[in-house]
Amino acid sequence: MTKKRAKPSKLNTELILGAAILGAIILFSLITPIFIDKDDSLLGKFPPNVKPNSVNLLGTDLQGRDIFTTLVYAAPQTLQVGVVTGLISLSFGTLMGVLAGFFPGRIDDIVRFISDGLVAIPAIAFLMVFVARMQNPSIYVIALSIACLTWPGSARAIRSQVLTLRERQYISIARSNGQKELEVLFREVMPNVFPLLLAQFIGAVNGGIGTAMALEVLGLVPTRRFLSLGLMIFWVQRMGGVLRGMWYWWGPPILLIALIFAGLLFLSSGMNVFVNPRLAGYGAAAKRRTAARIKEFLAARRAAAKGMEPPDEDAILEVRNLNVVYETVEGPVKAVNDVSFSIKPGERMGLIGESGSGKTTAATAMMRLSRPPAFITHGQVLLEGRDLMSIPDEELRRLRLKEIAMVPQASMNALNPVMRIGDQIKDALIVHEGRMSRAAMEKRIAEAFGMVDLPADVGKQYPHQLSGGMKQRATMAIAVALRPKVILADEPTSALDVVVQKRVMMTLMRLQRDLGAAVMLIGHDIGLMTQFVDNLGVLYAGRLVEWAPVEDILNDALHPYSRMLIESLPTLTRKKALIGIPGMPPQLLNLPPGCPFAPRCPFVMDRCREEMPEVQSPQPGRQVACHLYPSHTALPPLPIRDLIPEVLAEGLVPQVLPDAVAGD
Amino acid sequence: MQRYLVRRILQFFLIVFIANSLTFIVPRLVPGDPITEFLNNQQLLNPNPEFETWVADYKAKFGTDRPLWEQYLNFWAGAVRGDFGYSIISFPQTVMHRIGVALPWTIGLVSVGTLLAFLFGTSMGALLGWPDSPQMFQWFVPVLMVIGGIPFWLFSFVVIWIFAVELGILPPAGGINMLDVLIQGDTLQARVVSIAQHAALPIFVFVLFGVGGWGLTMRANLIMTLGEDYILFAHAKGLPESRIFLRYGVRNALLPVLTALAMAIGGIIGGSTLLETAFSYPGVGSVVGAAIQQRDYFVISGAAFFMILSSALALLLVDLMYPLIDPRVRYQ
Ligand SMILES: Nc1ncnc2c1ncn2[C@@H]1O[C@H](COP(=O)(O)OP(=O)(O)OP(=O)(O)O)[C@@H](O)[C@H]1O
Ligand code: SF4
Numbered sequence: 001m002t003k004k005r006a007k008p009s010k011l012n013t014e015l016i017l018g019a020a021i022l023g024a025i026i027l028f029s030l031i032t033p034i035f036i037d038k039d040d041s042l043l044g045k046f047p048p049n050v051k052p053n054s055v056n057l058l059g060t061d062l063q064g065r066d067i068f069t070t071l072v073y074a075a076p077q078t079l080q081v082g083v084v085t086g087l088i089s090l091s092f093g094t095l096m097g098v099l100a101g102f103f104p105g106r107i108d109d110i111v112r113f114i115s116d117g118l119v120a121i122p123a124i125a126f127l128m129v130f131v132a133r134m135q136n137p138s139i140y141v142i143a144l145s146i147a148c149l150t151w152p153g154s155a156r157a158i159r160s161q162v163l164t165l166r167e168r169q170y171i172s173i174a175r176s177n178g179q180k181e182l183e184v185l186f187r188e189v190m191p192n193v194f195p196l197l198l199a200q201f202i203g204a205v206n207g208g209i210g211t212a213m214a215l216e217v218l219g220l221v222p223t224r225r226f227l228s229l230g231l232m233i234f235w236v237q238r239m240g241g242v243l244r245g246m247w248y249w250w251g252p253p254i255l256l257i258a259l260i261f262a263g264l265l266f267l268s269s270g271m272n273v274f275v276n277p278r279l280a281g282y283g284a285a286a287k288r289r290t291a292a293r294i295k296e297f298l299a300a301r302r303a304a305a306k307g308m309e310p311p312d313e314d315a316i317l318e319v320r321n322l323n324v325v326y327e328t329v330e331g332p333v334k335a336v337n338d339v340s341f342s343i344k345p346g347e348r349m350g351l352i353g354e355s356g357s358g359k360t361t362a363a364t365a366m367m368r369l370s371r372p373p374a375f376i377t378h379g380q381v382l383l384e385g386r387d388l389m390s391i392p393d394e395e396l397r398r399l400r401l402k403e404i405a406m407v408p409q410a411s412m413n414a415l416n417p418v419m420r421i422g423d424q425i426k427d428a429l430i431v432h433e434g435r436m437s438r439a440a441m442e443k444r445i446a447e448a449f450g451m452v453d454l455p456a457d458v459g460k461q462y463p464h465q466l467s468g469g470m471k472q473r474a475t476m477a478i479a480v481a482l483r484p485k486v487i488l489a490d491e492p493t494s495a496l497d498v499v500v501q502k503r504v505m506m507t508l509m510r511l512q513r514d515l516g517a518a519v520m521l522i523g524h525d526i527g528l529m530t531q532f533v534d535n536l537g538v539l540y541a542g543r544l545v546e547w548a549p550v551e552d553i554l555n556d557a558l559h560p561y562s563r564m565l566i567e568s569l570p571t572l573t574r575k576k577a578l579i580g581i582p583g584m585p586p587q588l589l590n591l592p593p594g595c596p597f598a599p600r601c602p603f604v605m606d607r608c609r610e611e612m613p614e615v616q617s618p619q620p621g622r623q624v625a626c627h628l629y630p631s632h633t634a635l636p637p638l639p640i641r642d643l644i645p646e647v648l649a650e651g652l653v654p655q656v657l658p659d660a661v662a663g664d
Numbered sequence: 665m666q667r668y669l670v671r672r673i674l675q676f677f678l679i680v681f682i683a684n685s686l687t688f689i690v691p692r693l694v695p696g697d698p699i700t701e702f703l704n705n706q707q708l709l710n711p712n713p714e715f716e717t718w719v720a721d722y723k724a725k726f727g728t729d730r731p732l733w734e735q736y737l738n739f740w741a742g743a744v745r746g747d748f749g750y751s752i753i754s755f756p757q758t759v760m761h762r763i764g765v766a767l768p769w770t771i772g773l774v775s776v777g778t779l780l781a782f783l784f785g786t787s788m789g790a791l792l793g794w795p796d797s798p799q800m801f802q803w804f805v806p807v808l809m810v811i812g813g814i815p816f817w818l819f820s821f822v823v824i825w826i827f828a829v830e831l832g833i834l835p836p837a838g839g840i841n842m843l844d845v846l847i848q849g850d851t852l853q854a855r856v857v858s859i860a861q862h863a864a865l866p867i868f869v870f871v872l873f874g875v876g877g878w879g880l881t882m883r884a885n886l887i888m889t890l891g892e893d894y895i896l897f898a899h900a901k902g903l904p905e906s907r908i909f910l911r912y913g914v915r916n917a918l919l920p921v922l923t924a925l926a927m928a929i930g931g932i933i934g935g936s937t938l939l940e941t942a943f944s945y946p947g948v949g950s951v952v953g954a955a956i957q958q959r960d961y962f963v964i965s966g967a968a969f970f971m972i973l974s975s976a977l978a979l980l981l982v983d984l985m986y987p988l989i990d991p992r993v994r995y996q
């Protein structure tokens with residue numbers, strides 16, 4: 001969907017640190033040779049085993065070679081082996097990965113087969129045997145052998161990246177513009193694979209250095225013609241340098257190796273953050289900031305709760321000025337803004353709104369379950385007078401499920417996949433009601449399942465053994481097991497087919513009656529919703545634009561948006577063109593001032609674009625947020641005819657629903 | 665279930681077969697031959713007038729005078745009987761003997777080391793992934809990253825130098841000091857103490873520098889798991905933080921790490937070569953290290969056979985065990 005290409009984030013500290021370490025090592029090994037005489041120092045003409053002094057900065061080894069000089073010449077060789085290995089492995093991996101991603105089928109299968117197979121073969125075992133057989137293998141042959149074993153890893157990472165990129169819109173556009181596959185490949189795909197390539201390259205260099213060094217230390221590499229950090233370690237080991245206490249011999253190469261690896265590591269982890277900025281949120285500093293914000297908002301809500309107005313005696317749940325914001329890399333997304341409403345005991349309230357209007361965010365916040373990047377900035381949610389937003393954690397925990405329960409939107413994924421369903425009810429029962437006898441427990445669990453028409457032996461099963469509808473019921477069984485006073489049901493029937501949908505809804509409504517609980521039912525299907533609820537709240541761009549008894553909304557909605565929703569609804573008596581609402585809901589990031597519905601509203605006035613409409617009550621028991629009030633008492637008729645050409649221009653062709661569906 | 669078992673075991677044999685065939689054939693495509701090379705070197709030190717017959721004699725003993733396909737068949741015929749031929753250097757000794765003597769040392773050292781590193785590492789990773797862990801812990805993450813990124817055997821030198829050379833409190837090399845044990849009357853206790861003293865430093869290296877990888881893996885898994893919907897629902901159920909963390913978070917995040925543990929144990933024989941060499945520990949790693957330096961080809965390839973076998977076994981074990989720990993995966 002994103003039209004603009006992923007914008008690279010700012011350089012991060014890890015990247016800089018990594019580059020600085022490696023850069024320093026490279027610079028060191030480029031500059032120092034100018035000042036020292038290689039032949040002189042490496043020929044072993046110094047006395048052996050001399051401690052560091054002014055002539056031999058790091059002393060000499062047992063063969064009388066200057067350790068500092070050896071180091072200066074060994075470090076670049078080690079890096080070189082890594083880079084060569086990395087390049088070979090990466091070029092082959094890239095070639096195969098891009099081919100496999102772009103032309104799925106045979107090549108894809110082959111790459112996968114080889115890489116799966118290589119997992120099973122220990123690389124070091126093969127290399128050992130292979131290199132041992134060679135007489136005086138050149139370091140490049142070794143690099144090549146290592147790369148042969150490592151390319152499939154890169155190939156697979158690149159393949160999946162290419163596959164994702166291929167799906168992207170701008171590539172389809174390029175293709176529909178008549179560009180050839182290969183042209184698309186080089187023009188559109190490769191530039192976007194590049195950051196991943198770099199990350200893979202660093203990984204391959206790392207692997208190359210590590211493996212080559214292991215072979216060197218083991219003595220598989222000819223020791224005479226070549227100089228490297230690994231070989232320095234080899235000689236130390238061979239000559240017992242550690243036991244002789246020659247720390248100046250083995251210490252420096254190990255330090256240098258450690259630095260090289262640390263540098264590569266910082267580079268690759270910085271690279272990953274660079275490629276995928278979302279990862280930045282997991283660092284220590286980010287975590288500290290998040291924790292501080294949560295604390296700060298909680299303190300603010302507590303302070304505000306002190307001076308709050310007394311709770312409404314009639315309501316079981318009262319939401320006052322609830323505000324939730326998602327802190328994203330691009331900026332704050334205000335997903336829930338000053339939402340207020342109340343629910344009476346035993347009442348059924350519906351909350352509707354388009355996808356992305358903030359329904360789930362609001363419901364989650366109402367139980368103070370919001371997790372970063374979502375923050376509840378302010379607001380109160382009074383459950384029988386207690387403010388859930390400011391009470392201590394422990395008190396809140398005891399209220400959850402027992403007094404206020406939630407059937408989450410993704411209720412398919414709400415069950416722990418590796419725990420039996422029965423155990424998932426049991427732990428909730430134990431936590432809230434204490435230990436009980438086995439028989440009593442069984443009875444309670446069976447009862448909970450009975451409430452949602454599930455057989456008791458479902459308790460012995462794991463979630464994956466149930467159908468989608470059964471999982472949704474099982475989640476509902478957990479939610480109602482303690483007979484809560486308030487149930488927040490977030491699209492409890494989404495992702496189910498129509499028949500099952502209806503059955504699940506019926507179950508929920510029967511439960512609500514039996515338990516006498518208040519329910520907040522969330523959905524975006526206004527037709528389904530109106531059949532089940534007493535009061536309806538309409539959410540638009542995170543604002544509750546209208547809240548009223550359902551008949552009132554059906555008969556004379558006050559807000560233009562709700563009216564248009566109703567008008568688009570086919571009914572028994574009105575079989576008519578179903579028109580969508582032209583335009584798109586606004587982006588919540590950087591929302592312009594004024595009424596968020598203004599761009600789509602047929603009644604829009606100048607004032608609407610500048611000033612946010614306040615929530616007001618033109619009639620008792622109703623709320624609306626629109627500048628038409630209080631100067632109007634009802635909404636004027638929709639200029640529907642004027643709308644139609646615009647609708648057609650938008651490409652939204654009116655549909656006529658057949659009678660049967662419309663009447664359902 | 666039974667069909668799964670049969671298929672999985674067949675797959676195990678197939679992996680062992682292909683991997684060993686590759687390690688047998690590919691190196692032999694390179695010109696040169698380890699026996700001639702060895703005898704050439706001997707010839708320089710200690711000339712033998714009948715060099716030609718000497719070489720022919722040796723080749724016959726090692727079976728390398730046969731055509732490649734016959735050698736290949738003989739390799740498998742021997743392998744199923746546990747016979748990998750002779751060591752070139754210490755000739756009448758068999759490869760199997762050299763490896764067999766060393767194997768228990770390696771298994772003991774590396775399994776203890778790996779398990780300890782796993783235990784420490786995953787606990788640490790779990791703590792780091794816990795949202796409520798003290799802020800100060802977060803600074804461990806880069807430390808673990810660096811430690812986990814540097815090949816851990818490199819630290820052997822530092823550890824030997826500090827504890828064995830400078831402080832002199834632990835032995836720097838070997839697996840047991842028989843002289844000490846005999847002086848103390850060769851009791852079981854004396855043996856155990858001596859073995860533990862010798863294993864202490866290598867295991868220390870394993871644990872101190874092996875935790876990085878485990879810790880980071882566990883942390884990453886846990887962060888992923890804690891973002892799941894069922895964790896949110898567990899909070900909505902009013903479960904205490906500690907229960908959610910252990911029963912829903914750590915338990916679920918641990919499943920993939922267990923696979924990695926099994927794989928690591930499968931890599932025991934290959935993974936400790938450098939560590940054992942650094943400590944001159946009497947395990948397979950040192951045998952391999954010595955064989956490489958002496959170019960004792962058949963010992964190397966015999967050891968490779970065991971490395972392949974043990975990692976294939978680990979893969980098999982993972983596949984058989986996984987359905988037991990993760991109900992979502994079934995034998996199919
Ligand atoms: N993790 C997040 N980071 C940033 N923005 C988010 C995140 N999650 C949700 N949002 C934003 O918050 C807004 C509200 O999302 P929410 O899930 O509450 O919508 P919803 O009304 O429940 O939609 P649906 O009907 O699709 O479930 C969306 O516009 C979305 O862009
Ligand atoms: S405030 Fe203005 S733009 Fe918004 S809904 Fe009312 S009339 Fe339309």
Ligand SMILES: [Mg+2]
Binds near residue numbers: 490
């Ligand atoms: Mg939602």
